[in-house]
Amino acid sequence: MPELPEVETTRRGIAPSLEGRRVEAVRVFDPRLRWPVPAELAGALAGQRIEAVRRRAKYLLLETAGGTLILHLGMSGSLRVSDPETPRRRHDHLEIRLDSGRCLRLHDPRRFGAALWTREPPAEHPLLAPLGPEPLGEGFDGAYLRRVGRGRRQAIKPFIMNNRIVVGVGNIYANEALFRAGIHPRRAAGRISARRMEALVEAIRAVLAAAIEQGGTTLRDFLREDGQPGYFRQRLEVYERGGEPCPRCTATIRQALIGQRSSYYCPRCQR
DNA sequence: CAACGGACCTGCCTGC
DNA sequence: TGCAGGCAGGTCCGTT
Incomplete structure (x- = not known):
């Protein structure tokens, strides 16, 4: 969750x-x-x-x-x-x-x-020592992501979900950030320009910050400690929206498995 | 090393 | 109604 x-x-x-x-x-x-x-x-x-x-x-x-x-x-x-x-x-x-x-x-x-x-x-602690930078902190920027992605053929989506690269980006927000940045989730991590990598970093930051502001995303069972749901779900643009029109270009949003995880993207906006 | 699949669990939904 | 199968927000570990 x-x-x-x-x-x-x-x-x-x-x-x-x-x-x-x-x-x-x-x-x-x-x-x-x-x-x-x-x-x-x-x-x-x-x-x-x-x-x-x-x-x-x-x-x-x-x-x-x-x-x-x-x-x-x-x-x-x-x-x-x-x-x-x-x-x-x-x-x-x-x-x-x-x-x-x-x-x-x-x-x-x-x-x-x-x-x-x-x-x-x-x-x-062995679980925390190998972790990458905090996405909302210092040390996470386009130059960093480009450097650690250099030569990698892995798809960008599982790449940004790898907590040795950057922490805290799970399946929902990986999908949302890639949509906002206009990057196809299967694009190789090593084949993204500096400019677009910078856009991806900004998209990750923006979507996480906005979600925190809304108290998180309640899909099924997440409740805040006071029992209230989070309100970011209504702001999700592609997650769990396979078959619906893209909010930007109206092409049909696709759902596919990438790295074993459900992925949602617009085949027209995301390249 | 990088990349991938399996594993750990319960609950819920769908379809036969 | 019952049951099998698939899927779910994470991430470590073993194998290629």
Whole structure:
């Protein structure tokens, strides 16, 4: 479910309830996530004060003086701040009780998500260390993308979805950014001019920023931590619109599998 | 190395 | 109605 805008929306939603609070207890109802939830997590996190809730790529980082809880929402994960008295839902796998009397619950039907603990600086964790630049940060520009794409024959769409190249661009926003930039999703990454690569970078930034502003995209089940949906879905121009007219030129939008993922594009506008 | 397919899971929808 | 099959927002890992 969540791409960068949904994770960032979640971060902004939960941070005010977490920052500055002390963890009173941690309960793991089902440790079978993508990797087993470490047995030491509950003991290590209990008693710690949450100093900051940060995001790196699609990872959420709950930082304390004793270590960092690394959370990933996978395809179907979500976080809710709730009253501990509220009955647990099916697929609520982890609960963190706070000294405010509230609790944070991780809900994840498909269990592709993760909850890990590290005492090292999180940037050095093996999962985070190899990640490419943040798309909305410094260090991500046309010159960079052109340089790392040089000589690559891989299609541009899976290329920008590779988190060693740039993080946070999932299937929805890859489709949308390529449409905005007028680039065909199958075009080889190494065969895009500097000018068009710059346009692609700007399109990625613009679509992610706009989606964050709208609270993310709710397709099926993504809900913000307050239970509200994100409103970016109505702004999607090609995603899940196969067979509809292109909003720019009225040609019929195509759907095809590229790199195993559903891809949507206008065969006339995108070259 | 780059590129690709498989794997991990549940839920939901479609079509027979 | 039941059941098989396909698909879903991610990404690691093993193989070519």
